[in-house]
Amino acid sequence: MQHYLKFQSVSKVFPGVKALDSISFEVNAGSVHGLLGENGAGKSTLLKILSGAYIPTSGEVEIDGKVRRFHGTKDAIDAGIAVIYQELNLVPDMTVEENLLLGHMPLRHGLIDKKTMTQVAREALASLSGEINPKSRIRTLSIGQRQLVEIAKALIRDAKVIAFDEPTSSLSDREVQKLFSVIKDLQGRGRAILYVSHRLEEVFQICDSITVFRDGRIVKSFDDMSALTNDILIRNMVGREIKDIYDYRERPHGERLLEVKDLTGPGLTAPASFEVSKGEILGFFGLVGAGRTELMKLVFGAEKPVQGTVSIAGKVMDASNIGSSIRNGLVLCPEDRKLEGIIPISSVSDNINLSVRRLFSRFGFFINRGKEAANTDKFIEKLSIKTPSSAQLLMNLSGGNQQKVILARWLSEDIRVIILDEPTRGIDVGTKSEIYQIMYSLAESGMCVVFVSSELPEILGVADRILVMRSGKIVGSLSRNEATEEKVLKLALPVSGNV
Amino acid sequence: ANGPIKIGFLVKMPEEPWFQNEWKFADQAGKEMGFEVVKIGATDGEKVLAAIDNLAAQGAQGFVICTPDTKLGPSIVQKAKADNLKVMSVDDRFIGPDGKVIESVPHMGISATKIGELVGQAIVDEMKVRGWKASETGAISVSFYELQTAKERSTGAISVLNKNAFPAAMIFDAPQKTTDTEGGFNAANVVLTKHPTIKHWVIFGVNDETVMGAVRATEGRGFKAADVIGVGIGGSGTADVEFQKADPTGFFATVLISPKRHGYETAANMYNWIKNGKEPEKLILTAGALMNRSNEKAVMTEMGL
Amino acid sequence: MSANETVAKKNVLKGLWDNAGMLVVFIVMFCAISLFVPFFFTWRNMIGLALSVSMVGMVSCTMLFCLASGDFDLSVEAIVAFSGVTAAVLINLTGSIVIGVAGAILSGVLIGLINGFIIARLKINALITTYAMQQIIRGVGFIVSAGSAVGISNSRFFGLGSGNLLSIPIPVIITIIVFIMFGILLNKTTYGRNTLAIGGNKEAARLAGINVNRIKIVIFTLQGAMAAFAGVVLASRMTSGQPNTSTGFAMDCISACVLGGVSLSGGIGTILGTIVGVLIIGTVQNAMNLMNIPTFYQYVVRGLILLFAVLLDQLKQRKSV
Amino acid sequence: MSANETVAKKNVLKGLWDNAGMLVVFIVMFCAISLFVPFFFTWRNMIGLALSVSMVGMVSCTMLFCLASGDFDLSVEAIVAFSGVTAAVLINLTGSIVIGVAGAILSGVLIGLINGFIIARLKINALITTYAMQQIIRGVGFIVSAGSAVGISNSRFFGLGSGNLLSIPIPVIITIIVFIMFGILLNKTTYGRNTLAIGGNKEAARLAGINVNRIKIVIFTLQGAMAAFAGVVLASRMTSGQPNTSTGFAMDCISACVLGGVSLSGGIGTILGTIVGVLIIGTVQNAMNLMNIPTFYQYVVRGLILLFAVLLDQLKQRKSV
Ligand SMILES: Nc1ncnc2c1ncn2[C@@H]1O[C@H](COP(=O)(O)OP(=O)(O)OP(=O)(O)O)[C@@H](O)[C@H]1O
């Protein structure tokens, strides 16, 4: 079989970082090639080179036997390449259909042909999800829905090479399966597909071959999936053995600490009540747009509740006052890293100390550089954040490492309740298991951990108790022992016949 | 005409005290004689034309204007004709496409060059009184060439100095960025720096504010009031500030032009023209008056202020 | 049945308010002024009003594109002045109106091109670039004209600014044509949609293969051309080219756009809104002059109107989210 | 060994360039001007230069905070004028300098507070808000002063602007103190770091528990207070309060900040850079006057310098990325 896409000793150097070091591998037409590797291994960088967004320092990309040099994204698009990026790139105030056809809208007599546009958009969306109206504005969609739009964008172009950079990180299982059937279809039509993911089970399900990256180099390529196991992959990625990434640890629960009562607000369709005890990890599961993020924002005080209360150890919190939540030890690690988490043009250190700096400071005003530096170093070490220095700007870190920095920001606080909204999205297996361990130890020291995730195995593996949300309300509660994949999914899926 | 008579009074720089006063006196005439004055600030050509339209729309029958640019004359005349409005100019006289004044439009004013010459004369006279030697005296001309009038004022003053044997090499141009005191201060400072040996300074500029700024600059360099002759233009509050100070300052005098005549008489003439069909004289030239510490009160009363 | 109808009615009203809140405000304001300010609602005054907003109207169209793409242009006011002077000088020199007009517009194109190149390619902030350009062009205008107005000898040139067609002044007609043209450009062409996309999310536009730089350069070039054209019309109306005219004109255009709901952070803007913004500014100024409101108070009123108008728009948007 | 040393030297140079590129530019420029322009490098001229930038210097400090938080303030110029008038009126009325100064600064605080409230709470774009406010305050200043300068009767008040300490003018000393104060504020306090965080990503800062609204309001209030203070110093230097002073002053401050590497999109800015920016603007103006460059050419030169300076800064940043 002929190699459709070929990387030939591609290297990319950023100041202070060698992101890619002489990468060579090839992908056949009609096959799905998985890219695996820790955070910061260089996967996204490679895809950006493929898409013309970066120009490689050396080496070249060959497509269909011809060496191609891209001077911009337009060249790559013209060469039949579509890349779905890890960070979503949509225009918020334009409609779904305009976003889908951005850069190549259909024309009639030189003017935009809206009718054709809607039709094309509707078709592309239909194969992924019937729920998105092509006329809605992106701003009104949930992250999951936006991710679907991003994927549909690539489908519309009918590209020869399609690269997915963690496309499922905010999709529910149902959407993932739909996506997979779309990928299978593309594969059948002879497309060359690159697939980046941190979810190993997906990789086994969809990929024909795999390349594992570490520190910008290829560790190993696997062409034969049948001989491959989870453990082998993990060992190659992380460089060490991880037996059970969840490695659940039993622990006693103390008295009730967080109590949410009849909370209502935007995005919720019924009052939400739940409570969490000291030492407990409470999981929240739901499909895209189930309302988990909105509920967490209400609990944290980032959004104004219509009614209801949040109390910690019996003390009622000041509604919609983030500062007071944090001072009372209630913190939220937000879902949308790019928009709500990072300060891209600030250093790693400034990002980590953003909130806790007030505690280190003298008179709450003059900052204490010594303490801040010590705190930064502690977390760079503890969470093994991959950065050349603590002064590096956050925008130059890989997606996963950015997530770790935000985690460090909240772990620096003196917390009693921590809400983690999709904390492992885009995080590699090794770090994931580290994050679980951190969650366990937080719980062991008597804190409440609220853990929102769209990954069912993760929720089942880590949570002591699982609350399931569906279309804006809490629809069920399962203890660790009763919870199974089927039971949870049954609660999460829309009722009767709609599926 | 039916209904009360209404005339427009358009000025180029409505923020300037001078024009505020013109308006005030035009209003006074209106009150006394029973007509309405519509006051519009028209800072550039486009605003002038819009204002004329506006006047026509509200039924005015004529207007007095100090144009932001004398070369606008033809288009103003044309517009006025189209809107059937009588027009006369004040302060600045219209200039036709041939570069000559448009004689057909009645005008009241005093030329900017004339004002400048008055300033120059006042300086020369006072230099004689103080007995300064030309060789020890420098002149700071705080200039603002962006404005035609400002340029003419400067040239007027310089021409008189030249005629009176003030060496051209001792007249230093100090271009300012803004026509306020701070602008005058910074511009003058540079000249002072460049000529540290000069003992006496004479100062003139666009208006009272800039001269005042330059005087402040000389004070900052340790010059006493006796070594500085600053003559401003306008006779506004700024000059009054200086004259009211307990001790004399380098701000020696200002050329006061009477906003009363310009405001009151032009408005009244326009009214007569409309009411009785009596066209005003084609050209009325007013005189500026030199005002200083000692004669301030008298001059003010004489000018009707 | 009747309850349903009320709901339907309510929805229509709400839809109108959401889509054209400023239009409603303008209409109410216009009616009130017509009722209470004598002479306002007369044919003459309407023509005068239209003439007085014609320049801001023209340039607001290109400014809309500029703002919608997330940029700024402060240089337009200097371009207006400079192109007037250029036209005057060239017409006097060659005696040819065509050369004069072409030369003036070409100068605008050139300046816009330089603006666009610096902003798009060299990635310098638009505010600073166009502010610097404003200074430079103002200076060149002063140098060329020696600081004073340049009278135009060929009187046939004045027809452009002072002529009428069906008793509507030609500048007004031009402005209406410009509005229609740019309305189509914004809504019906890829150029318009791509402009909005760039303003909404530059990175997304770039990754979608849109040549962001080229579009930005086109935006600024068009803006330069339009400002130059407005300058030519002005010179024709004024029968001379004036180097110091139109100070504050750029902020007038930006204010009009903002009043019309154009977002200063880019990505949002409609031509209808811009028209309404232009009309609000013109109407308020016109009414204040008719009412003989003293200049100093006019400053205050203008500022307050601007503030209240954007406030209202903001409130509306907050509700509809 | 020697190769190593060269590398080390190179690194030192590179570090200097990266961190203080504009400073290097300024020093080179300063030296060149000192050599070639007579009278430039004299004590007298240095004092004059320092005086001429003292006001821009003071207000640039607060402008730095404003820009760093991602906002703008065009109202400062009107505040400078208004506070001067207020001080003059109050001193004449009450005879008390303390009341005059306090009243003027209070007026600035109030205006800044309103700015901040509208921008932070009502979420109106800062450019438009402060532009509207500029108009309003300018108008009020004219109304209060009836359009002309208000002389100050109490001559003891003039010491603030015209006095010297160790033969350095007091306004210059004040400016230096302000620079030090705001340098500490920016680098060593949570207030300063939070300001930068807000400019970097407002939503992230909010979710990290930073009271974004409060900080923004404080930024504008401080800015109002500082502009008012500068206005008082100016009134003292000029011995009167002038309602039409300082047009274009806001853009001067913004230009100085931008020359000093402050990002107009927020999140980046240093006090050292701002000082350099202020000095560049002042030095260029001063040198041009010393060299007798005609006014009209000064416009062009000023624009070009601004353009080249930001271009240089941009090139530097691009290399270091
Ligand atoms: N623009 C940049 N400037 C400097 N360094 C960069 C830049 N972009 C990426 N890097 C660095 O290059 C390396 C590879 O990053 P990349 O985003 O490709 O990782 P990744 O494999 O996609 O990781 P993740 O799984 O976390 O998304 C990282 O060390 C990152 O810090």
Ligand SMILES: Nc1ncnc2c1ncn2[C@@H]1O[C@H](COP(=O)(O)OP(=O)(O)OP(=O)(O)O)[C@@H](O)[C@H]1O
């Ligand atoms: N401000 C808002 N006003 C009204 N509805 C909203 C608002 N924000 C979100 N929604 C809607 O509320 C629902 C819940 O969205 P949310 O993001 O909380 O879901 P989620 O369970 O966290 O899913 P995801 O995996 O997409 O994060 C969605 O349908 C969303 O469109």
Ligand SMILES: [Mg+2]
């Ligand atoms: Mg990545």
Ligand SMILES: [Mg+2]
């Ligand atoms: Mg969510």
